[in-house]
Amino acid sequence: MxxxxxxxxxxxxxxxxxxxxxxxxxxSASFEQEVSLIFVDEGVLNLVKMQHPELVGAKDFxxxxxxxxxxxxxxxxxxKTSLLEYGLDKAELTMKLTQVxxxxxxxxxxxxxxxxxx
Amino acid sequence: MSNFxxxxxxxxxxxxxxxxxxxxTKASLxxxxxxxxxxxYQDGVLNTSSFNSPASDEFDLTKAWIELxxxxxxxxxxxxxxxxxxxxxxxxxxxxxxxxxxxxxSPFEMGGLGELVTGIERAxxxxxx
Amino acid sequence: xxxxxxxxxxxxxxxLATCLRYIDKQDTVLLSGNAVNALLLNTWQHELAQRRIxxxxxxxxxxxxxxxxxxxxxxxxxxxxxxxxxHDKVISW
Numbered sequence: 001m002x003x004x005x006x007x008x009x010x011x012x013x014x015x016x017x018x019x020x021x022x023x024x025x026x027x028s029a030s031f032e033q034e035v036s037l038i039f040v041d042e043g044v045l046n047l048v049k050m051q052h053p054e055l056v057g058a059k060d061f062x063x064x065x066x067x068x069x070x071x072x073x074x075x076x077x078x079x080k081t082s083l084l085e086y087g088l089d090k091a092e093l094t095m096k097l098t099q100v101x102x103x104x105x106x107x108x109x110x111x112x113x114x115x116x117x118x
Numbered sequence: 119m120s121n122f123x124x125x126x127x128x129x130x131x132x133x134x135x136x137x138x139x140x141x142x143t144k145a146s147l148x149x150x151x152x153x154x155x156x157x158x159y160q161d162g163v164l165n166t167s168s169f170n171s172p173a174s175d176e177f178d179l180t181k182a183w184i185e186l187x188x189x190x191x192x193x194x195x196x197x198x199x200x201x202x203x204x205x206x207x208x209x210x211x212x213x214x215x216x217x218x219x220x221x222x223x224s225p226f227e228m229g230g231l232g233e234l235v236t237g238i239e240r241a242x243x244x245x246x247x
Numbered sequence: 248x249x250x251x252x253x254x255x256x257x258x259x260x261x262x263l264a265t266c267l268r269y270i271d272k273q274d275t276v277l278l279s280g281n282a283v284n285a286l287l288l289n290t291w292q293h294e295l296a297q298r299r300i301x302x303x304x305x306x307x308x309x310x311x312x313x314x315x316x317x318x319x320x321x322x323x324x325x326x327x328x329x330x331x332x333x334h335d336k337v338i339s340w
Contacts, residue, residue: 004238134279135254142327244336
């Protein structure tokens with residue numbers, strides 16, 4: 001078992017990065033890896049509620065984030081600074097997560113075995 | 119000597135990441151390291167299309183991966199769902215959807231993300247491009 | 248100790264900026280591809296001034312930037328491979 005950290009740094013729907021990151025996260029968790037997710041930079045826009053990706057021909061993978069607890073992915077972090085930049089620091093978000101400082105993210109990256117950025 | 123797993127996320131011929139991945143893989147092998155798997159994910163699957171047809175005076179990355187496989191027998195595996203989404207299919211998928219053409223064949227193989235994950239678990243180091 | 252690998256120009260992509268927000272003091276930055284262009288700009292030279300940085304030699308030569316970037320540490324592919332093993336892990340942003 002390895003500690004895999006998956007970083008979402010890009011906004012959803014413009015590119016398939018977020019969707020393919022989530023595919024990998026769920027698959028890794030089902031293969032008994034210790035998976036954690038971190039939302040940083042524009043990637044925090046994955047956390048906005050009431051998205052309708054089908055209107056722009058994209059798959060609604062945002063709904064699939066709801067499956068994370070079923071896969072025992074309990075560590076979901078979002079960068080406080082990024083949330084603040086995008087005006088989401090006080091917003092209700094799509095999933096239960098922990099807001100952390102950049103320094104805490106630095107520490108988390110140091111503790112992981114491998115980090116995959118999308 | 120160490121055991122690497124290489125993840126290629128960038129397309130061939132339209133970005134530099136895949137070429138860097140190829141050169142890194144080659145340099146590792148030349149130094150005697152093992153490459154347990156080269157896994158093509160995201161736009162990286164476009165490295166494996168045999169329809170890639172660069173002009174004769176241009177570097178042919180798809181051919182270069184094949185030559186690396188011939189020389190070192192490295193495994194070259196595509197994520198099947200990322201591939202299908204981008205129009206890269208093998209004979210098996212072509213047969214399934216009654217398509218007359220396919221553009222991915224040996225030494226490239228179709229696989230799942232599970233191969234990437236088990237590969238990461240076993241490797242000393244993951245390097246993504 | 249992490250080797251942070253940046254492959255895209257900061258004029259096109261936020262990879263370098265994001266990496267620098269989360270990088271640790273003792274970590275290293277490796278610039279390849281168009282990411283090497285970052286070092287031509289004062290802003291990024293300044294941001295990276297206190298850091299251990301490597302730039303991939305062939306990418307610098309290919310772009311005709313060898314003299315302009317001569318004050319930085321060039322590495323070849325062989326050294327790139329070695330550095331991935333000298334560090335605990337590689338993060339490609």
